[in-house]
Amino acid sequence: MVSNLSNSQSSSSQADTTSQTNQAHAHSHRRPAPEATLAILGAGAWGKALATIARHKNHQVRLWSRSSEESLEEVLADIDMLVSAIPMKGVATTAAKIQEIGLPDYVTIITATKGLDPETTRTPSQIWEADFPNHPIVVLSGPNLSKEIEQELPAATVVSSTDMAAAYEVQTVFSSSLFRVYTSPDPLGTELGGTLKNVIAIAVGVCDGLKLGTNAKSALITRALTEILRVGTHLGGQTETFFGLSGLGDMLATCSSVLSRNYRVGYGLAQGKKLEQILEELQSTAEGVNTANVLVKIANREQIPIPICRQVYRLLNHKITPQEAVEALMERDLKAEFCDLF
Numbered sequence: 001m002v003s004n005l006s007n008s009q010s011s012s013s014q015a016d017t018t019s020q021t022n023q024a025h026a027h028s029h030r031r032p033a034p035e036a037t038l039a040i041l042g043a044g045a046w047g048k049a050l051a052t053i054a055r056h057k058n059h060q061v062r063l064w065s066r067s068s069e070e071s072l073e074e075v076l077a078d079i080d081m082l083v084s085a086i087p088m089k090g091v092a093t094t095a096a097k098i099q100e101i102g103l104p105d106y107v108t109i110i111t112a113t114k115g116l117d118p119e120t121t122r123t124p125s126q127i128w129e130a131d132f133p134n135h136p137i138v139v140l141s142g143p144n145l146s147k148e149i150e151q152e153l154p155a156a157t158v159v160s161s162t163d164m165a166a167a168y169e170v171q172t173v174f175s176s177s178l179f180r181v182y183t184s185p186d187p188l189g190t191e192l193g194g195t196l197k198n199v200i201a202i203a204v205g206v207c208d209g210l211k212l213g214t215n216a217k218s219a220l221i222t223r224a225l226t227e228i229l230r231v232g233t234h235l236g237g238q239t240e241t242f243f244g245l246s247g248l249g250d251m252l253a254t255c256s257s258v259l260s261r262n263y264r265v266g267y268g269l270a271q272g273k274k275l276e277q278i279l280e281e282l283q284s285t286a287e288g289v290n291t292a293n294v295l296v297k298i299a300n301r302e303q304i305p306i307p308i309c310r311q312v313y314r315l316l317n318h319k320i321t322p323q324e325a326v327e328a329l330m331e332r333d334l335k336a337e338f339c340d341l342f
């Protein structure tokens with residue numbers, strides 16, 4: 001990546017950064033952000049892209065995967081921040097392993113996974129929070145297709161925490177002229193936006209694969225946003241978060257790019273391919289498949305209407321064809337546009 005990644009925030013935000021720095025100084029036991037040592041867990045597409053961003057800000061980065069020669073103990077020794085970029089299926093076990101190893105309380109945990117735990121329906125940050133109650137936990141999520149970031153194209157993201165000093169620190173660590181980082185006090189909403197949109201990306205992939213046109217795609221994305229808002233706010237996220245980068249922003253990115261693995265799952269299904277074949281060809285994580293299953297579990301439990309996500313679930317579980325899914329959505333009872341938003 002080019003050197004302009006290595007400069008931190010612009011001077012125009014000086015007033016903001018002064019107050020941010022004051023809050024960050026409340027954690028005086030931490031080293032200042034410019035010298036941070038980061039362990040990034042998960043050396044897949046996202047872990048590598050985050051490592052590239054951090055290295056170009058001159059941070060010390062230790063990128064770890066299950067096949068690394070370095071042990072987890074070695075990687076975690078004397079770090080300031082832990083970044084989890086592992087797929088959902090590995091989060092609970094990895095967090096438990098780290099709990100056994102032990103981590104000093106001052107280490108900020110940044111979670112970048114977009115998924116839901118199939119057993120407990122918890123989000124990744126809720127898992128980290130339960131295992132590390134005394135640590136600052138920060139969610140990092142936004143429209144961040146890793147390939148574009150590796151190609152040095154500009155992008156923006158959100159770092160969100162109930163500990164705003166920690167969020168400001170993480171903002172400083174990752175911000176550059178190519179990666180614009182916003183803060184937010186709503187980690188759950190930030191995380192749910194990035195997670196739920198993967199199910200919608202599958203639906204939009206189907207829509208494009210069936211060549212249903214731009215009107216259909218616009219209707220699908222707009223109605224899906226209503227669905228995400230309904231679920232997200234019910235679970236405790238703030239309404240405005242779902243209209244921001246980690247909600248609508250990430251949905252637009254994933255629903256309009258063939259770089260999205262979730263979109264490609266839907267596109268493949270519309271072409272008549274079997275899910276197993278699509279996943280085999282992808283050789284990469286498509287979290288929307290697991291998320292659709294967990295989401296239906298939550299919706300059934302909480303009685304939340306999710307017509308679009310439910311059709312995706314039925315399609316993924318071989319209960320319906322793509323064409324039948326479209327018909328089921330079009331033939332639902334007629335109603336007012338905003339009758340059941342919340």
Ligand SMILES: NC(=O)C1=CN([C@@H]2O[C@H](COP(=O)(O)OP(=O)(O)OC[C@H]3O[C@@H](n4cnc5c(N)ncnc54)[C@H](O)[C@@H]3O)[C@@H](O)[C@H]2O)C=CC1
Pocket residue numbers: 042043044045046047065066085086087088089090091094112113114115144145146147283284285287
């Ligand atoms: N690739 C992207 O553009 C973005 C991905 N994400 C999220 O980041 C997470 C990781 O995605 P990618 O890096 O793209 O996936 P990937 O498929 O490229 O890589 C996943 C990595 O995790 C490892 N892994 C697999 N199962 C594991 C387990 N049980 N325990 C520990 N490690 C395991 C794999 O060996 C691989 O190195 C996902 O939740 C994804 O939604 C978030 C933003 C952008």
Ligand SMILES: O=C(CO)COP(=O)(O)O
Pocket residue numbers: 114142143144145146198201250253254259260261262263285286287
């Ligand atoms: O979350 C992503 C972009 O923000 C990546 O999307 P996919 O997992 O669908 O590739």
